[in-house]
Amino acid sequence: MQSFSELEKWVDEVKNLCQPDSIHFVTGDKAEEKSFFEELVRDQKAIQLNPLLRPNSYAFFSDPSDVARVEKRTFIASNKKEDAGPTNNWIEPQKLKKIMTKLYKGSMKGRTMYVIPYVMGPIDAPISKIGIEITDSLYVVVNMIKMTRTGTQVLDKIKNETPFYIGLHSIGAPKKNGVIDSMWPCAKMQKKYIAHFPDEKLIWSYGSGYGGNALLGKKCLALRIASKIAYDEGWMAEHMLILKLTNPDLESKYILGAFPSACGKTNLSMLIPTIPGWKVETIGDDIAWIWMKEDGKLYAINPEKGFFGVAKGTSYRSNPNAMKAIEKNTIFTNVALTDDLDVWWEGIDKEKPKHLKDWQLHNYDISCTYPAAHPNSRFTVEATESPVLANEWEDPNGVLISAILIGGRRPSTIPLVHEALSWKHGVFMGSMMGSEITAATISDQIGMVRRDPFAMLPFIGYHVGDYLQHWIDMGQKANQEFLPKIYYVNWFRKNDDGQFMWPGFGENSRVLKWIFERVDQKASAKLTPIGYVPDRDSIDLSNLDVSEKDIEALTEIDVNLWFDEVKSIRAYYKTIGNKCPIDLVNELNQLEFRLKNY
Numbered sequence: 001m002q003s004f005s006e007l008e009k010w011v012d013e014v015k016n017l018c019q020p021d022s023i024h025f026v027t028g029d030k031a032e033e034k035s036f037f038e039e040l041v042r043d044q045k046a047i048q049l050n051p052l053l054r055p056n057s058y059a060f061f062s063d064p065s066d067v068a069r070v071e072k073r074t075f076i077a078s079n080k081k082e083d084a085g086p087t088n089n090w091i092e093p094q095k096l097k098k099i100m101t102k103l104y105k106g107s108m109k110g111r112t113m114y115v116i117p118y119v120m121g122p123i124d125a126p127i128s129k130i131g132i133e134i135t136d137s138l139y140v141v142v143n144m145i146k147m148t149r150t151g152t153q154v155l156d157k158i159k160n161e162t163p164f165y166i167g168l169h170s171i172g173a174p175k176k177n178g179v180i181d182s183m184w185p186c187a188k189m190q191k192k193y194i195a196h197f198p199d200e201k202l203i204w205s206y207g208s209g210y211g212g213n214a215l216l217g218k219k220c221l222a223l224r225i226a227s228k229i230a231y232d233e234g235w236m237a238e239h240m241l242i243l244k245l246t247n248p249d250l251e252s253k254y255i256l257g258a259f260p261s262a263c264g265k266t267n268l269s270m271l272i273p274t275i276p277g278w279k280v281e282t283i284g285d286d287i288a289w290i291w292m293k294e295d296g297k298l299y300a301i302n303p304e305k306g307f308f309g310v311a312k313g314t315s316y317r318s319n320p321n322a323m324k325a326i327e328k329n330t331i332f333t334n335v336a337l338t339d340d341l342d343v344w345w346e347g348i349d350k351e352k353p354k355h356l357k358d359w360q361l362h363n364y365d366i367s368c369t370y371p372a373a374h375p376n377s378r379f380t381v382e383a384t385e386s387p388v389l390a391n392e393w394e395d396p397n398g399v400l401i402s403a404i405l406i407g408g409r410r411p412s413t414i415p416l417v418h419e420a421l422s423w424k425h426g427v428f429m430g431s432m433m434g435s436e437i438t439a440a441t442i443s444d445q446i447g448m449v450r451r452d453p454f455a456m457l458p459f460i461g462y463h464v465g466d467y468l469q470h471w472i473d474m475g476q477k478a479n480q481e482f483l484p485k486i487y488y489v490n491w492f493r494k495n496d497d498g499q500f501m502w503p504g505f506g507e508n509s510r511v512l513k514w515i516f517e518r519v520d521q522k523a524s525a526k527l528t529p530i531g532y533v534p535d536r537d538s539i540d541l542s543n544l545d546v547s548e549k550d551i552e553a554l555t556e557i558d559v560n561l562w563f564d565e566v567k568s569i570r571a572y573y574k575t576i577g578n579k580c581p582i583d584l585v586n587e588l589n590q591l592e593f594r595l596k597n598y
């Protein structure tokens with residue numbers, strides 16, 4: 001859409017279809033946000049946490065059917081089925097619109113319809129994109145306020161003819177007369193639809209109130225729709241953290257990392273190095289928009305304004321910076337509550353209290369054997385609450401990218417770190433990236449390995465083959481001298497007892513240091529069939545509590561396992577079909593050849 005009058009017309013159409021009681025345009029000011037939280041508490045949709053322990057913070061508890069993104073109910077409804085490719089669910093757009101229009105009819109009865117003007121990216125950055133989300137969920141509103149730049153200044157832009165993208169969201173639970181609302185109203189699983197119409201750049205979401213299903217600026221606009229816009233316009237929208245790494249000589253580099261959901265982006269982006277003199281600062285923890293300037297170099301911005309992070313496992317030991325960020329002004333979803341109204345979750349590293357309320361607000365004591373917090377419990381907090389936010393985090397010019405990490409949960413085969421032989425080889429590594437399925441999506445296959453190219457499997461708004469070709473093309477267009485190097489990292493190797501061999505978290509700084517020095521051509525490496533791996537003298541292992549045997553195992557290349565991997569990648573490429581880039585098939589053949597000659 002292009003103009004304010006088009007916006008007014010659309011708001012009117014949605015009002016007539018969904019039949020809310022009233023309409024509220026979100027202004028984004030502090031007093032408004034405060035009144036939203038007061039209303040949520042009054043309506044028993046949220047619990048205010050103990051202000052002495054956790055000031056200005058609130059806890060929400062979802063319906064058990066609504067705890068994560070629902071990939072089975074997520075659709076890329078392109079005009080042509082071929083354009084959605086083999087990895088997306090597809091329904092013919094007119095058919096899907098018919099189904100959803102029926103659902104939207106009267107879906108906001110008894111509720112307020114909120115119109116949220118927001119911008120992904122700093123308001124004046126050339127690459128930023130404006131969105132309008134209509135929603136009937138106040139939970140969504142308060143989360144969008146923390147996660148995106150919202151409010152009147154965005155509407156002003158629209159009045160000045162800046163184009164914008166629209167998204168309609170309803171929890172799909174009209175209020176019935178005389179029936180008291182539940183704490184988290186939403187629709188049944190089979191009625192949930194997270195729909196994208198990439199040809200129109202339109203988003204329709206129905207039936208879920210959770211995270212990526214409902215905060216439409218995040219996964220729906222900034223990844224699925226933006227990835228398609230980026231493909232057409234020659235830039236990239238990626239599921240990546242952005243960090244600033246500074247060495248003891250105070251030289252800095254910017255590093256991106258694509259890890260699947262619940263595989264360590266937030267943690268790496270805020271890490272406290274265990275090696276003296278090094279520093280990590282955060283620019284983004286989930287999404288990066290990447291583009292090439294006239295100098296042929298690649299730059300990135302974080303389009304978000306907050307963190308929607310995994311609570312479970314977060315502690316002052318594993319991620320102190322995240323713990324400090326969430327000391328106040330935070331929204332928690334599906335965590336457990338202590339008797340004095342603070343939050344608790346598995347891995348918080350505080351003794352489990354004798355009594356809790358679990359994430360369903362049931363009484364919970366030591367006799368309970370299930371987890372008290374949901375494994376996908378989350379915190380929402382503004383980036384500015386972080387003690388390690390980099391100064392340039394909202395620089396409209398973006399930051400120059402030195403290296404791109406990819407990785408996931410692979411218990412075997414993939415070493416701790418290896419460097420790509422070239423950009424194309426790096427794209428090959430990204431294409432075959434795999435990970436165990438985690439609790440960040442609703443699935444009956446949690447723990448199984450699936451291929452997840454550049455951690456974008458659930459977020460590519462078009463054909464995966466075209467997506468991979470776009471990665472190759474971006475590298476070919478860039479100034480070769482300044483192409484970021486690509487690294488495959490794996491913090492999740494396990495030994496025969498099923499224990500992680502690498503301590504991870506702050507110790508990952510040792511790998512970051514090696515990468516920093518590789519980019520500067522200062523660290524040495526061993527050439528192997530799969531790429532460059534650190535040799536023993538080049539990676540800093542001083543004062544590290546890992547056995548010789550495990551270090552050996554973490555960097556070894558098991559040729560037989562890699563032959564299995566080649567076979568499995570070949571089978572995977574078949575599923576991509578004839579759009580699988582020929583360059584990647586060549587890379588696979590060359591890998592096999594190198595392995596045979598090793």
Ligand code: GTP
Pocket residue numbers: 259260261262263264265266267268285286308309310312313314318440491492500503504505508
């Ligand atoms: P999304 O927000 O879903 O995209 O997840 P994310 O990629 O930001 O993952 P996050 O940093 O929240 O980490 C998810 C889980 O992985 C948490 O339980 C962490 O404790 C765990 N984790 C993160 N880094 C490491 C690591 O280096 N080693 C190990 N063993 N676990 C880690």
Ligand code: SPV
Pocket residue numbers: 068069210211212213218219260261262286308440441
């Ligand atoms: C992810 O699953 O990658 C998340 C959480 O960051 S959600 O916003 O729900 O997609």
Ligand code: MN
Pocket residue numbers: 239260261262286
């Ligand atoms: Mn994510």
